Amino acid sequence: MADKVFVTGAGIISALGIGKEATLEALLNGESGIGKIPHIQTEHEEFPVGEVALSNAEMSRMLNVGYPIDGLRTVLMGIIAAKEAVESAGLTEKELRKAAFISGTTVGGMDKTERHFKTVFDSNVETDDSLELKYNDCGYSTELIADNIGKFNLITTTSTACSSAANAIIFGANLIKAGVTDIAVVGGSEALTKFHLNGFNTLMILDKKNCRPFDKERMGINLGEGAAYIILESENSVKARGASILGELRGYANTCDAFHQTATSKNGEGAYLAMRKAMDMAHLCPQDIDYINAHGTGTPNNDETELAAMQRIWDYELPKFSSTKAFTGHTTSASGSIEAVICLLALQHGFLPKNLGWHNPMKEDAIPVIDDVDNSNVKNIINNSFGFGGNDSTLIFSKFIKENG
Amino acid sequence: MITLAHIRITPSETWLNGKVVSNSNINGIYREFIGDYPKFFKMDSLCKLGFIAAELILKGQTPELKENASIILFNRNGSLITDRNYQMTIADDHFFPSPALFVYTLANIVTGEIAIRHKIYGESSFYVLPHQDDEMINDVVNKAYLTSNPSFILTGWVDYDDDDNYVADIKLVTK
Amino acid sequence: MENLILQLKNQIIEVLNLEDMTAEDIDAEAPLFGDGLGLDSIDALELIVLLEREYGIKLSNPAEGKQIFKSISSIAYFVSKNRKK
Secondary structure (H helix, E strand, C coil), X not given: CCCCEEEEEEEEEECCEEHHHHHHHHHHHCCCCCECCCCCCCCCCCCCEECCCCCHHHHHHHHCCCCCHHHCHHHHHHHHHHHHHHXXXXXXXXHHXXXXXXXXXXXXXXXXXXXXXXXXXXXXXXXXXXHHHHHHCHHHHHHHHHHXXXXXXXXXXXXXXXXXXXXXXXXXXXXXXXXXXXXXXXXXXXXXXXXXXXXXXXXXXXXXXXXXXXXXXXXXXXXXXXXXXXXXXXXXXXXXXXXXXXXXEEEEEEEEXXXXXXXXXXXXXXXXXXXXXXXXXXXXXXXXXCEEECCCCCCHHHHHHHHHHHHHHHCCCCCEEECCHHHHCECHXXXXXXXXXXXXXXXXXXXXXXXXXCCCECCCCCCCCCCCCCCCXXXXXXXXXXXCCCEEEEEEXXXXXXXXX | CEEXXXXXXXXXXXXXXXXXXXXXXXXXXHHHHHCCCHHHHHCCHHHHHHHHHHHHHCCCCCHHHHHCCEEEEEECCCCHHHHHHHHHHCCCCCCCCCHHHHHCCCCCHHHHHHHHHHXXXXXXXXXXXXXXXXXXXXXXXXXXXXXXXXXXXXXXXXXXXXXXXXXXXXXXXEC | CHHHHHHHHHHHHHHCCCCCCXXXXXXXXXXXXXXXXXXXXXXXXXXXXXXXXXXXXXXXXXXXXXXXXXXXXXXXXXXXXXXXX
C-alpha cells in the first residue's frame, strides 16, 4: 500500500504545439492555438478549432510508423505524448513491464471510421475498409498506443466523456494506493472528428468566434484535439529510481451530478462534491488552494454552474482561476490530462495561465486570471474536468517540497 | 467483497438473485416491473438495458444508501450501436445530425441515467475491456473503488451488440 | 391548420419517442415543457432539427425555441408563417 502518489513525468501534444516546452512558451506568451480547420474534412468551416498542426503523414514520419497506425490520429497523438512522458520520467523497458497504462478516449478511431463509413455501409463485401471499422473500438486505440511505448502489465480504457482522462489519472492513482502497481502511465488522447463536431453543433453549444470562458457574453465551445500523459509513481518507486518529482497528486475525487444527460445542475452539485471530496482527501482547506484550472468550456450552462459550485465553497473570496480552453480548445476526452500537464507546468514554473478572450464579468468578484501576476508561491492547484453523464472529477496537484516531504 | 444482489438480463431470460423473474425483452420488462418513467423510451438500447437492471437490483435500497453509492460499469462495445445510428444521420446525402442520438454516443451516459433516476452522487465510471473478464472487474472494483467506502457499488458488465445479443450481468457489492 | 396540427403531433410523437402516446392524447394548447409533456432541453434541440428537416426552417439560437415550442398550436402557427417546404 502506498500513501502518496507522485508525478515524475509528463508529455503533451495539442494546438499549442508538440511537447512541454512549446506548450509552456505558448502559455507564457498568451498565444492561443485556436484557428481555422486545416486537417479535418468538414463543411463546418465557420467553427474555429484547436487542431494539432501536424498531419497524420507528418506524425507517422516523425514516429516512423506505418499501417494501420498511420491513419489513426488518436493513436498517433497518443504515442507522441506518451513517449515524451515516459522519456521525461526516465523509465526503462523493464520498469514499464510492471507498469499500468490507462488511457481515456471516447471517439477512439472514429476519425478513420467516418472516412470509410459510407462506402462500407453501402456494400456488403468485406474490404480492407470494412475491416478497418474495427478501429472504432475505443479499447483498440489504447492498445495500439501502449504497444508503441512498451509491454505493460495492465492496459485499460476509461470512457466517461470529457472527464475520461481525469478518470484515467484517478484510476491509476487508486491502483498505486492499493499496491497493484508502483508506476502508471495515465492520460488520454482524442482527435477532432466530424462525428463530435456535428454532435456538439446539434447541441448548439459551439461558438463561431473564439471561445470566451467565464465571460458574460460567452457563446459556447471551440473544440480541440490532442493527447497528454503523466507518469504516476509510488513513493517507494520514486526513491528506488531516484526519480525527480514534478508534483504530488495530493487529492482527487469523482462524483455524479445525477441531474441530466448533458446539462449540469443549477447549483453545480456534482462539481461542488468533487472539489470538496478532493480537498478532504488532500487534507487541505479551501484557503490552501492557490489556483483552479476550471473545466470552463465557455458554454452558458457549464461556466454558470461551475462558478456556482466554486462560490458555494469560497463565497466571494474565490482563489485565482482560469480556463485554458481558449488556448487549446476543448479537447474533450483528453482535456483532463492536457490540463493536468498545464497545471504541472504552472507549479514548476511559478505562473498562472491566463483566461484568454475574457472581457465582461458574469458576476461581480468572478474575474479570472487575465494579467501576468507573480505566482512563484503557487502550491496547490485544483484541476476540474466534467463530462456528459454528470461525471465530475477534480484533481489536486501540489508542489513537492523536499524538506516536508 | 460481499455480494448483496445479482441480476442477469439476456434477450430470453432475466435472473434476479438466482431466480428467473421474466422472459420478456427490455421494453417488456419495463412494462412489467416499472412503467412510471416515460424518459425510458428516449434512451438508447445500452441505457435501457442498464436502467432496467439497476431498477430491479436496487429495489429496497434506501435513498440514504443510494446517495453515497458508486456505479462502475464495463463492456466491450462501448456505445457502438448508437454510434452507427448517429453516424447515419451525418451521412452526406441525408444530413440531419440528431442531438438526441449524439447524446447517447457516450457509453457512460448509462451510469448517468441510473444516477439521475436513483439520485446517486458517488463515483461513476465506465471501462471498455476486450471481453467480460470477471476476475479483472472484481479486482478493479475491490482495489480501486471499495477503498473510498461507498455505501455499496453497482457494478458489472452491460453490453449491447444488437436486439438478439445483449447482456447485463450486474451485482451490488460492499466491503 | 387542423391538418398541420395533427401532422405535427404525429411527427413529434415519432421523433421524441413518446411511446404509448397518440395524437389524441396531446392537447394542442397544453405546455410541452415542464409540467405538460415533460420535454427537456435535448427534446427542444430535436424539435429544431424537425423544423429544418420537414419544413425548411432554420433556427440558429436555441433561445428562439422557447416561445415557438410553448405548445403544439404555437409551433403550428410559427410553421405556417415561416415554412419553406
